[in-house]
Amino acid sequence: MGWFLGLGIVGVVLLALSLVFDGVLEGLFDGLLSLPVIAGFVSMLGFAGAIAMGTTGVGTVGATAIGTPAGVVTGWLAYRLSRVLLRDRSGAAPRDDDLIGAPGSVVTAIPADGYGEVLVHLAGQLVKLAAKSPTPVARGADVWVEGTLSQTAVSVRPVER
Structure with missing residues (x-):
């Protein structure tokens, strides 16, 4: 034994x-x-x-x-x-291109010559990213992502209503 x-x-x-x-x-x-x-x-x-x-x-x-x-x-x-x-493979990881066209809202105002911050919906989650815009965007404004500048930064434009 x-x-x-x-x-x-x-x-x-x-x-x-x-x-x-x-x-x-x-x-x-x-x-x-x-x-x-x-x-x-x-x-x-x-x-x-x-x-x-x-x-x-x-x-x-x-x-x-x-x-x-x-x-x-x-x-x-x-x-x-x-x-x-x-x-067991979960879905593919989101890429930078998946951010383009994503809606978001400004959490830190974006000056014309610098960066602010936005919350963007990506793959069902809110992601906080640095954001740049050609025009100043006030805090709380709705934006669309136009392009990705890096893994943590995007260029945005305000939503026109």
């Missing part, structure tokens, strides 16, 4: 190492042989074998026969879960 408990502990240690060495062995056999899969197999083989030996009194061969299928199922579940998590 000590060997099986040792295998279970080794599997848990492998799982902890997979958090540190993320991606090691991921490329082998299309991710089938990754550290989380190996850790799941080894730990379940060990713990299921130890439980089988302790509760039923079967020998080493019987404990191995019980622990191996449990380890295979756990390894397969770890493989499937990792595939699902790796395929």
Whole structure:
């Protein structure tokens, strides 16, 4: 039973190492042989074998026969879960061009020769950006984004009503 408990502990240690060495062995056999899969197999083989030996009194061969299928199922579940998590792609990150035409409002007045600040709706969220305008724009005015000057600055024009 000590060997099986040792295998279970080794599997848990492998799982902890997979958090540190993320991606090691991921490329082998299309991710089938990754550290989380190996850790799941080894730990379940060990713990299921130890439980089988302790509760039923079967020998080493019987404990191995019980622990191996449990380890295979756990390894397969770890493989499937990792595939699902790796395929989870959220939408594409917003780009600078996505700001053009976005509505916003001035939170810090924009002078004719400098920068102010605007709140712009981007991907369903309010984003505060530095803003420049060819004409002065008062605080609270509604604006449209005409172009992007950098990742954090835009050129705007007031909304004409």
